[in-house]
Amino acid sequence: MGGGADDGRDRPRRRHKLGYRATGIDFAPSAIAAAQNSRAGRLGDGPAWRLMDFTTDDIATLPDPAYAVVACRLVYRWLDDKPAFLDRVRHVLAPGGTFWVVTEVAGRRPASDPRKHLGITAAEAETLTAGWSVVRTADLDVLRCYALRP
Numbered sequence: 001m002g003g004g005a006d007d008g009r010d011r012p013r014r015r016h017k018l019g020y021r022a023t024g025i026d027f028a029p030s031a032i033a034a035a036q037n038s039r040a041g042r043l044g045d046g047p048a049w050r051l052m053d054f055t056t057d058d059i060a061t062l063p064d065p066a067y068a069v070v071a072c073r074l075v076y077r078w079l080d081d082k083p084a085f086l087d088r089v090r091h092v093l094a095p096g097g098t099f100w101v102v103t104e105v106a107g108r109r110p111a112s113d114p115r116k117h118l119g120i121t122a123a124e125a126e127t128l129t130a131g132w133s134v135v136r137t138a139d140l141d142v143l144r145c146y147a148l149r150p
């Protein structure tokens, strides 16, 4: 989830290359256009991109009823209703699947850094990790990666 430009960090495209049938979602037309205009997109060798608001649009319209991996990188921070978002993720995640989240966490940048608001709070992290049977994390500088399993 979260399309954007072809900068080598694009998860749906990488999963597609690994042989998964991947669907990329973003609610910004510019992000979908950037993904579709990437080299892989132009060659038709990439995931199916959907212009969709994952928090409000009908998830029943997604191409598959369930997904082995749901991934969002630098997206969770921006979602207003995080519990509702997480309910929707659980709904589309296949049994035994993995929800992969990469997000900046608060408190890792100096107080003077204008980007320090990009980190999620401890309460938002608790909301993210509550109710999963497995929670694994790995830290990368200001980012934290979460692997969550139902």
Ligand SMILES: C[S@@+](CC[C@H](N)C(=O)[O-])C[C@H]1O[C@@H](n2cnc3c(N)ncnc32)[C@H](O)[C@@H]1O
Pocket (backbone or CB within 6 Å): 001, 002, 003, 004, 009, 025, 026, 027, 028, 031, 052, 053, 054, 055, 056, 072, 073, 074, 075, 078, 079
């Ligand atoms: C900071 S960008 C991250 C883009 C990319 N995943 C990356 O790692 O570079 C966040 C993206 O999330 C998308 N986004 C935010 N809320 C969304 C929602 N409710 N449904 C779909 N996309 C959303 C934005 O349009 C934006 O493209």
